[in-house]
Amino acid sequence: MKKIRSHLSKNLKKSPKDYFHEQPGSLPGTLNIAADATLPEIELVDYKDTDYVHQPIETPEDLIPYLDTESVSWVDVQGLGSEDILQRIGKIFDLHPLVLEDIVNVPQRPKVEDYDDQLVIITQMVMPLNNQGGFHKEQVSFVLGKHYLLTVQEEAQYDCFNQVRSRICNNKGILRKHKADYLAYTLIDAIVDGFFPVLEAYGELIEDLEAEVVASPTRKTLEKIYRLRRELLSLRRAIWPQRDAINALIRDDSDLISDHVRVYLRDCYDHAVQVMDMVETYRELTSGLMDVYLSAVGNRMNEVMKLLTVISSIFIPLTFVAGIYGMNFNTETSPWNMPELNWYLGYPACLAFMGAIAGGLVIFFWRRGWFENFSTIQDDYNNEQASQELMPSQNNRAKKIRR
Amino acid sequence: MKKIRSHLSKNLKKSPKDYFHEQPGSLPGTLNIAADATLPEIELVDYKDTDYVHQPIETPEDLIPYLDTESVSWVDVQGLGSEDILQRIGKIFDLHPLVLEDIVNVPQRPKVEDYDDQLVIITQMVMPLNNQGGFHKEQVSFVLGKHYLLTVQEEAQYDCFNQVRSRICNNKGILRKHKADYLAYTLIDAIVDGFFPVLEAYGELIEDLEAEVVASPTRKTLEKIYRLRRELLSLRRAIWPQRDAINALIRDDSDLISDHVRVYLRDCYDHAVQVMDMVETYRELTSGLMDVYLSAVGNRMNEVMKLLTVISSIFIPLTFVAGIYGMNFNTETSPWNMPELNWYLGYPACLAFMGAIAGGLVIFFWRRGWFENFSTIQDDYNNEQASQELMPSQNNRAKKIRR
């Protein structure tokens, strides 16, 4: 195990933290820049009903003229790799040191904090990675002011705001007619809706595992179930506080959020609840899968044992009979010593006797239905065909049931 | 597994979503029309105490004259297959874009939303499919106004409102004397009561599985238990928020619902609680079934092992004895070499010795009660008779207990 451990620790050094934490006793407000963090890229979208500007920003100070106007200024920072730039942004937006800390020292727990003229919203975004059921998780922080919205993402690589940007630029929907609070809603909604594709992938994975666990459970299956459990736990940890945060937004009496937008946030809250619902359902199903797996392993052992028992039970008595007539008692010293050996039909009679024993046992087991089990083992061999027969009907049924 | 997977994914494309979700970042209020959705059929029932009209409607605009009158106008839309028609209905009833979205982008979580002059109620209806314990689930949305009730169902094929329609037309009960709120209650009540037949079927399925899991647990049983668990989870997800929604209706201070109808809604709430009660009970029983299954598999293995052990334990020593006298030590070189072979009664004595060993072991096992177990295995063979004997008494008992 030593090698595994050392090997693991090598890998684990890069493993992500569940939550960020400072060195105990360190100064509040210290910013920790991860070594591999990418440099911040700043993107500005400044719009009003009739007009908009969309451009990258080189130095934070370039933002200042935009912030002073009445138009909505959406400043999107992507990347946490420079303390200097982040501090300067903090200064421009007049952020409380703890706020800047929460934004930079990722990951934090999703929450809403109300600082009089600013609402700070911490959220976690997920994105499906590929078809393996994994996901990328990153923190997205919002600072909502009267005329501006500052969003900070961990990385430029994963970005779920593109659609919103193009809606602003193409003036699709009513986005440009509203204030910054509606923009914040739109972005939060995009983040919450981003959970659905991830969950959908897990839903499919669970259906795959259901088929696998019944048809041919292996050690790999077990590993997959456990990993599924772990990742659902991680999703759950992201969505629970998010729901609470959205609820806090709805109930908050800050005037940064208009009643009109609260109606929309209620809709967004519903989506968050639906996400939670699905996560909990999948967790229940996963825990059910584990039970099924355990039972299936037991079943399989039963079948192995039955095979052993059938073969042993049939041949051990026969071998005994053969052993009897292999004994060397001297037939010449006594007529009682193994006279069968000298019978005219001794050998055929012996074989017939053995056949009768074997036949009797076979019938015994057959009537108990043990041979059906071997045909089930047989099924395993014909896995693919079997499941192709099994699944369509099951799926048809599912279709009928839950269209 | 590849074939299973590809096969599954083929099927899964049509598999239903747990909840509807938009493309992240899409416009709020976008309607998504499923490719296989049926065209909306609109059915109008307009009634007052003394009179009624019941007719299909071709174009939504035909509804306008009815909505202006004081009589109760019940507009039932079945099918979600045309964005155009749905948008026009939305315009006629003056629906908030988010409301129309919730109605069309099914399934949503059941809820109540209060829009001043309209109450929007989202519910989920279930219908037993056949005798296999499955069910059809679809969303039914209500928009309750002062003088009208708009209901939207996913499909025309499944409709649980027929009885109510005939009650209106035949003027049975007090329905025609009341306003639209009473009609809404009646329909919600019908939806909640629709859970009972589905649950009843599951109750029977559980009783079947109880017999099966004790008498002859197979891999199929395991699969059935898991599926049961999954479907109960789905039912639970439908009824929990529904109960909350009804409760919200009772507590809501909108004047669209009169106090008189609130008394009836309380009754309907009781039914929802009873449904939840049953779902939870069945879930507990199902989880108990899984435990019983696991134990039964262990028991069965025990019995298989006992059979193997009995047969091995009896014949292996005998075979050893036969092996002894099959050795070829030269009896002529020494009087100590296997003198038994030349004894006058050597062979009969040897057989008697073997018989004694076998008998001793049989008695050993018999006194330990191991043979009773084989009679239990025997029982399995006589499954049907056995259970016919077992069940009546059990059922009699059940009858006595819980008449």
Place this chain on the structure above:
Amino acid sequence: MKKIRSHLSKNLKKSPKDYFHEQPGSLPGTLNIAADATLPEIELVDYKDTDYVHQPIETPEDLIPYLDTESVSWVDVQGLGSEDILQRIGKIFDLHPLVLEDIVNVPQRPKVEDYDDQLVIITQMVMPLNNQGGFHKEQVSFVLGKHYLLTVQEEAQYDCFNQVRSRICNNKGILRKHKADYLAYTLIDAIVDGFFPVLEAYGELIEDLEAEVVASPTRKTLEKIYRLRRELLSLRRAIWPQRDAINALIRDDSDLISDHVRVYLRDCYDHAVQVMDMVETYRELTSGLMDVYLSAVGNRMNEVMKLLTVISSIFIPLTFVAGIYGMNFNTETSPWNMPELNWYLGYPACLAFMGAIAGGLVIFFWRRGWFENFSTIQDDYNNEQASQELMPSQNNRAKKIRR
């Protein structure tokens, strides 16, 4: 399985509903009379401090004169077999259609409903059936007015109100000095206290099962544990809402219940809580029993496997040795071919060698303590004696611990 199923379904037609439900969409207020319901018998007890009348009533209308007086009129209806009579009773007591429905369409969930001048209380009564741990469950409905109490029971056969009736007639206790509310309390208290004997029987059953599950777990034990679980679930479903209902009675501000009686209801509430406490405890113990059962099955298999392993491990090597000297290598062609066969003490040496192997293995297993397990198996045979020795000490201990 088909026969089981058809057989079961035959029986299940008579199986009880968990809760009553109407045909979805049927009229509220419809009374459903079960085919096998007994005809209602009406029994009147009308009393004041100084006097009382106790008599059966033929037609409901005979009740009217009694209801008008100031004396307390207790009308006890037993049996739900006639819609006509029930409707007439409903008219006499001026019951809301939904109330009559709740009373007649049994079983309903226990609850309290306040109709201004009437309090409607739905409860569920249980009664131990016999010494098998089963129970009879039926709904008892109360309608409490200013001067009267209407109680409706499902059947005349099971009646737990006799003692109260005789207390009224014999003027025992302070019952006759109080109003109808005190009578209602007394009856509800009798119903709640009726749970204790049932639970006590289950307590004994659990102690039996504890002994059984450790000493000699069989498939029957498993079935009993599952049934226990199921019946406790049923009890729990009866007592939970009952507790809430009593609590609602205490907090209700109706003046149908005097403060004086509320003090007594508090006591009754305490009893309901104690019942719930016991049910939950028994449920926990039952779930513990299932774990013990599973472990005991594993243990037993361990012991079976050990026996097999010991016997196989000892005799298989011996048989191999015997096999060696049963080979037919020609001792004459070479001095290397099985010279042992011609040794003077070849056979005794061979036997001694075998004995040494066997002895060594026996010592090996003995030192590992495997033979102790057989004495445990041995114990099983001596079940009754063993448990008689085991149990007293256990019980003594229990006595010491929790006297």
Place this chain on the structure above:
Amino acid sequence: MKKIRSHLSKNLKKSPKDYFHEQPGSLPGTLNIAADATLPEIELVDYKDTDYVHQPIETPEDLIPYLDTESVSWVDVQGLGSEDILQRIGKIFDLHPLVLEDIVNVPQRPKVEDYDDQLVIITQMVMPLNNQGGFHKEQVSFVLGKHYLLTVQEEAQYDCFNQVRSRICNNKGILRKHKADYLAYTLIDAIVDGFFPVLEAYGELIEDLEAEVVASPTRKTLEKIYRLRRELLSLRRAIWPQRDAINALIRDDSDLISDHVRVYLRDCYDHAVQVMDMVETYRELTSGLMDVYLSAVGNRMNEVMKLLTVISSIFIPLTFVAGIYGMNFNTETSPWNMPELNWYLGYPACLAFMGAIAGGLVIFFWRRGWFENFSTIQDDYNNEQASQELMPSQNNRAKKIRR
């Protein structure tokens, strides 16, 4: 099983009730005197700051003069064996019939009830019995008045108030300077603190079981775990309502309890919470132990199976080879018939071949690490030494971790 059952029922007649319950329908306020209850002994401690009286009381009426004075009168009744005396005490203290019932009909659930000029507190006391981890549980009831405190214990034999009595008599602490409410606090605190030694014994038992379950799990271990679970459940049922009762005392606005004493009660409440904390922790650990037990049984079976498999796998092929050369094909009829038998080195070659097979298999198993497991089995034999080595280190670690 019949004998067990009848035997059990014999014993169970004396087994304790979880909660007292009356005959359903009996009079409220009926006192039930258990047949084996001891006669009440009454002990009076009457004290003020400067003086005290401590004496046994013969007849309840002797108490009256003491109760009239301003000094604090603590009346401690031990034993519930005489209805007459208890009724007289009830009359002297002017107890509500329901209060007397709660005091006498033990056990009741802990609670606080406020009767204007009296506070009634029902508690449950536990006392460790001996070093076996069991405990004695009895009800202690308090009736707190302005100048008196009545405490009623079930038995004189178990008494946890001695220390308090001596503190009063020796005037240790500030007890004599306070009123009856402080005395009540002191006694309740003594009762709550009495849970700790019991729990500590269970803590030790759990540590023993942890060692046992990993090192050498037997059926006895299983029984102990189950019993532990049961007894923790019983403790939990005692402490939960007790905590609520103390909390009720703190929040109660009765002026029988001064604010000064409330501060102390808060401390007592903290202790009750700590007790609950420990009970819950132990319950979790116990349920963990059950899982470990189940796994350990599986592990052990694995090892047994491996031994069987190793021995069978090695000797069965060898026996087969020996069987081959034990065949009697006639070497004289053909050169193809078992020529090996006549080879010069046939026998040694055969033995060498067998040795090669055996060696190959041994290497096969050894490389798979199966023999390590036998050394683990070996460990079991050396249980005591092994655990002596294991435990110190574990304990050292524990010491280091949680000093």
Place this chain on the structure above:
Amino acid sequence: MKKIRSHLSKNLKKSPKDYFHEQPGSLPGTLNIAADATLPEIELVDYKDTDYVHQPIETPEDLIPYLDTESVSWVDVQGLGSEDILQRIGKIFDLHPLVLEDIVNVPQRPKVEDYDDQLVIITQMVMPLNNQGGFHKEQVSFVLGKHYLLTVQEEAQYDCFNQVRSRICNNKGILRKHKADYLAYTLIDAIVDGFFPVLEAYGELIEDLEAEVVASPTRKTLEKIYRLRRELLSLRRAIWPQRDAINALIRDDSDLISDHVRVYLRDCYDHAVQVMDMVETYRELTSGLMDVYLSAVGNRMNEVMKLLTVISSIFIPLTFVAGIYGMNFNTETSPWNMPELNWYLGYPACLAFMGAIAGGLVIFFWRRGWFENFSTIQDDYNNEQASQELMPSQNNRAKKIRR
């Protein structure tokens, strides 16, 4: 077992208490000094914006002059080994006897108590011990006054306040500009942040165990999982009440804590919630590990059984055939008696027949995929390599997923 027990009890005498408890019935306010407690060392830091003093204090009375000034006096007491000194400190700070008791009689449950001019905060600090995943836990008590903060730690050896001390002395951060409440916040924050390194170590341990439980589960693994469970339970018991305590501080309306500091406490509360989150997640994962372990044990047994079955099934029939031709039927008395023995190709034919049987069985098992399992067993042998291949990919995946 006796030796284990006695051995254990020897060790357990020194085992730590979960919570401190007095002798039942002892005086409130009694201080219990553990025999091995270290003598208190007192360290004073007295600072204002412009200046500071940092020095050890010999006798408590030396503190008095500092406490009278307006500057913030932080008195840190380390060690609980002298009742005299602690009482004198109690007198100087005017502590309520119950407060002093809570500080000295460790461990207590974390809590906040408000004594008008003092806030008493009990917390529990943890510190990672070494790389084995264990931790040191000790109580840290705070008494916060207007101008002073008294902190009491159990031991001088473990101290997490050093960083804060140096921040004061080096005037880093804004610490010196604030009052005692900010200092209290800083210290509590350091304590809460101290949980993270401990949890991180457990996170790594869990990842190790995940690999171990799937690759090569042994009895040691089981023990580790159980210990993990136990220690997480202990952490949880420390952090839950701590979170509540911090929350109480935030909501408390004492003016000892300024609104400004409350903002910081909110941040600290967030950290406590994150700690709880992680503890709960790890507990879930640990319970999942136990399930995986159980399944892995079953899987492994399956593989052992398969090996046994394959070998037995192949060789037992062959041995039977060999046994047949080892029988001694006299070929001379009849042409029917074993004529095969005299066939020209009898022996080769027999061997060929055996080969055919063996081949058939091998194909049978191979097609059922049983041999794949041996390659899995094979894997175990190649554990390290295997896991090195497995893990990187897994870790890569993890990196991709949750960067």
